[in-house]
Amino acid sequence: QVQLVESGGGLVQAGGSLRLSCAASGRTFSTYSMGWFRQAPGKEREFVAAISWNGGRTNYADSVKGRFAISRDNAENTVYLQMNSLRTGDTAVYYCAARYGGSWLVSATWYDYNYWGQGTQVTVSS
Numbered sequence: 001q002v003q004l005v006e007s008g009g010g011l012v013q014a015g016g017s018l019r020l021s022c023a024a025s026g027r028t029f030s031t032y033s034m035g036w037f038r039q040a041p042g043k044e045r046e047f048v049a050a051i052s053w054n055g056g057r058t059n060y061a062d063s064v065k066g067r068f069a070i071s072r073d074n075a076e077n078t079v080y081l082q083m084n085s086l087r088t089g090d091t092a093v094y095y096c097a098a099r100y101g102g103s104w105l106v107s108a109t110w111y112d113y114n115y116w117g118q119g120t121q122v123t124v125s126s
Contacts, residue, residue, distance in 0.1 A: 002026045002115050004096045009120030020081040022096030029077040033105045036081045038092035045110050053103035086124045093119040
């Protein structure tokens with residue numbers, strides 16, 4: 001099992017940047033593929049980005065391609081989401097997710113993940 005804690009959210013103006021972090025417990029972080037999802041009020045949970053165990057494979061939602069970048073540092077048990085050129089439509093609670101086993105996966109489907117953080121709020125103002 002892992003425990004996931006997101007941080008780095010906040011209020012930014014459109015066009016600005018934020019870097020989210022997800023710190024994971026345990027000593028087997030490299031076993032997990034990792035993903036980021038987001039959910040805005042009144043909307044369904046939406047895939048953002050995913051990364052395989054060694055960072056060799058990534059997957060991005062079309063809406064964030066070219067603007068967001070997912071990365072991981074297995075030595076620090078941390079996955080990151082660099083968000084640039086933020087838009088008001090990016091406003092949501094962002095959740096970090098982990099899947100044990102199938103570490104090659106970069107799934108865009110929320111139920112493919114086993115563990116979830118509590119989320120961090122990102123608000124983009126116009």
